[in-house]
Amino acid sequence: MSDSVPDISHDQHAVRRQKLAELRAAGFDPFRANVATTHFSQDAKALYVDGQDYVTVVTVAGRLITFRVQGGSSFVKIQDQQGPIQLYFRKDVLGEERYTVFKKQLDLGDIIGVTGPLFKTKTGEITIRVDSFTLVSKALRPLPEKWHGLSDAEQVYRQRYLDLIVNQESRHRLMTRARIVSAVRRFLEDRQFLEVETPVLQAVAGGAAARPFQTHHNALNTDFVLRISLELYLKRMLVAGYDRVFEIGRNFRNEGVSRRHNPEFTMLEVYQAYSDYRGMMTLVQDLMRHLVRDVVKPTETEGEGETAVTRPSMRIKHAASGEFIDFENGWREVRYKDLIIEKTGDAQWFSRSKEEKIAGVQKLGLFADAKWEDFELTNEIFGKLIEPTLIQPTFVTHLPKELCPLAKITADDPTTIDVFELIIGGMEIAPAYSEQNDPDVQRQMFEAQAGEEQQKVDQDFLLALEHGMPPAGGMGIGIDRLCILLTGAESIRDVILFPQLRNTAG
RNA sequence: GGGUCGAUAGCUCAACGGUAGAGCAGCAUCCUUUUAAGUUGUUGGUUCCGGGUUCGAAUCCCGGUCGACCCA
Numbered sequence: 001m002s003d004s005v006p007d008i009s010h011d012q013h014a015v016r017r018q019k020l021a022e023l024r025a026a027g028f029d030p031f032r033a034n035v036a037t038t039h040f041s042q043d044a045k046a047l048y049v050d051g052q053d054y055v056t057v058v059t060v061a062g063r064l065i066t067f068r069v070q071g072g073s074s075f076v077k078i079q080d081q082q083g084p085i086q087l088y089f090r091k092d093v094l095g096e097e098r099y100t101v102f103k104k105q106l107d108l109g110d111i112i113g114v115t116g117p118l119f120k121t122k123t124g125e126i127t128i129r130v131d132s133f134t135l136v137s138k139a140l141r142p143l144p145e146k147w148h149g150l151s152d153a154e155q156v157y158r159q160r161y162l163d164l165i166v167n168q169e170s171r172h173r174l175m176t177r178a179r180i181v182s183a184v185r186r187f188l189e190d191r192q193f194l195e196v197e198t199p200v201l202q203a204v205a206g207g208a209a210a211r212p213f214q215t216h217h218n219a220l221n222t223d224f225v226l227r228i229s230l231e232l233y234l235k236r237m238l239v240a241g242y243d244r245v246f247e248i249g250r251n252f253r254n255e256g257v258s259r260r261h262n263p264e265f266t267m268l269e270v271y272q273a274y275s276d277y278r279g280m281m282t283l284v285q286d287l288m289r290h291l292v293r294d295v296v297k298p299t300e301t302e303g304e305g306e307t308a309v310t311r312p313s314m315r316i317k318h319a320a321s322g323e324f325i326d327f328e329n330g331w332r333e334v335r336y337k338d339l340i341i342e343k344t345g346d347a348q349w350f351s352r353s354k355e356e357k358i359a360g361v362q363k364l365g366l367f368a369d370a371k372w373e374d375f376e377l378t379n380e381i382f383g384k385l386i387e388p389t390l391i392q393p394t395f396v397t398h399l400p401k402e403l404c405p406l407a408k409i410t411a412d413d414p415t416t417i418d419v420f421e422l423i424i425g426g427m428e429i430a431p432a433y434s435e436q437n438d439p440d441v442q443r444q445m446f447e448a449q450a451g452e453e454q455q456k457v458d459q460d461f462l463l464a465l466e467h468g469m470p471p472a473g474g475m476g477i478g479i480d481r482l483c484i485l486l487t488g489a490e491s492i493r494d495v496i497l498f499p500q501l502r503n504t505a506g
Numbered sequence: 507g508g509g510u511c512g513a514u515a516g517c518u519c520a521a522c523g524g525u526a527g528a529g530c531a532g533c534a535u536c537c538u539u540u541u542a543a544g545u546u547g548u549u550g551g552u553u554c555c556g557g558g559u560u561c562g563a564a565u566c567c568c569g570g571u572c573g574a575c576c577c578a
Contacts, residue, residue, distance in 0.1 A: 007549065007550095008533090008549095009532060009533035009534085009548085010532070012516055012533095012550095013516080015532065015533075066542085068540050068543055068544095070538065070539085070540070070544080073540090074538085074540085075540045075541075075543085086541085088540090107531095107532090108531075122540095123539075123540075125540090127539090142516045142517075143516085143517080144517045144518085144531095145517040145518050147517095147518080147530065148517070148519085148530085150517070151518070152517085152573085154572070155517095162517095166517090502571090504571080
């Protein structure tokens with residue numbers, strides 16, 4: 001290099017582009033190369049038989065995540081979907097020329113394929129001795145720091161791929177989410193539930209009370225909303241004669257963004273004909289235990305040092321309270337009214353006047369709006385003071401009928417509905433109903449709605465009900481919240497690959 | 507929408523009104539079983555953006571952008 005060439009050694013992007021140019025000048029374009037892998041990293045390691053060094057030959061590929069050159073030999077690690085595997089490069093194996101290419105033209109972050117036999121190093125790590133390697137993708141940008149990883153929250157979310165490359169915890173958490181969704185599918189399919197897909201673009205945003213996103217279809221010249229719930233179309237499928245159906249799908253709510261809310265989120269809804277909310281109780285309990293036992297697989301360690309014993313557990317630590325949630329024995333069932341009476345200390349709470357309720361809410365230190373309906377005042381107590389304290393799995397039953405127009409009225413109490421709200425870790429995880437299938441009562445309940453809980457009336461849905469819907473139990477589970485709970489995450493953003501952020505694209 | 511906090515090298519962080527630094531990464535060097543490898547040397551800055559105060563601003567003040575947390 002002449003003196004006139006500028007020093008680019010500080011600019012990692014420029015240095016890497018130069019290495020790429022050098023590779024191409026030598027007749028090799030990494031972006032046109034590929035590798036025929038035989039195994040993923042951990043599957044390859046599992047092939048190693050103790051004492052049989054340099055016998056089993058594998059080809060694996062992945063991203064270079066550590067680089068330790070020591071003169072004529074080097075240890076590096078690559079990482080694939082299954083995790084890391086160590087590679088051992090030697091000058092006397094590869095030859096001077098290839099070893100120099102390895103040393104001088106590969107960088108952390110590059111994606112390579114290698115072929116060679118497995119062996120165990122003197123520190124006991126199963127390693128591939130590299131007989132040949134191919135660079136299949138040059139990384140033109142440097143990886144975040146190897147030890148601290150990437151911790152800038154904004155970059156973690158906007159460039160999640162970097163977070164997933166360098167932060168083990170994120171890799172594991174989001175991998176667990178994928179496994180949870182997959183296990184939910186298998187669990188339901190094993191019980192003869194059919195997975196269906198229903199419209200995201202809807203004329204009426206029904207099935208819940210929330211502000212929808214609005215959009216427009218040009219060719220039909222019609223306004224649509226993005227769905228806020230899966231419910232009303234799945235019930236049409238019950239009318240259609242699909243007796244057990246479910247959908248795992250994205251809902252959209254045009255509301256605030258917080259630790260618990262993302263504008264788009266994933267819902268599971270399940271409907272089972274000839275069942276009811278009690279049947280859903282058993283189903284969700286079985287499902288949760290299955291997910292904890294077979295997907296999350298928590299363990300607990302007793303004792304310390306050499307006497308320590310680690311064994312499978314059914315308990316998961318709740319991030320916010322530090323309490324352990326027991327999915328085996330923690331389940332409890334309690335009526336909404338009893339919780340309110342206990343909290344207010346007023347056995348006559350539900351026959352108090354609105355003014356007395358406002359005073360009661362304020363006495364508990366909460367804000368009470370005079371515009372609120374009676375049930376909203378009561379529900380403020382539930383939402384603010386009771387729900388957050390229900391850490392162990394709790395079925396809250398017999399909710400006031402105003403809270404949901406889509407459920408059956410309790411036979412011996414016209415003020416409540418046959419539903420449960422499953423609360424775990426202080427979060428609403430799964431509501432379930434004995435679904436209302438009387439078209440006339442359904443219409444009346446829609447019309448009697450008041451306050452913030454009002455739902456839009458879907459006339460086409462009422463028409464479907466008039467054709468006859470079998471009695472059914474139905475349940476919804478917020479998949480994101482379920483993942484927060486099961487992975488011990490603190491925020492919904494930790495379990496969503498690309499959470500919604502303000503757009504900064506200029 | 508309101509309050510609090512934050513933004514400094516590619517990344518993780520210092521500097522708290524007086525010369526912008528460190529570790530990792532990069533570059534160069536030595537090193538054939540390492541585990542955040544080690545050795546010697548070294549490059550690198552629009553201190554988020556725009557104003558203001560001051561002899562002097564990463565630092566203080568005002569406005570904005572983006573983010574985190576709390577509240578609505």
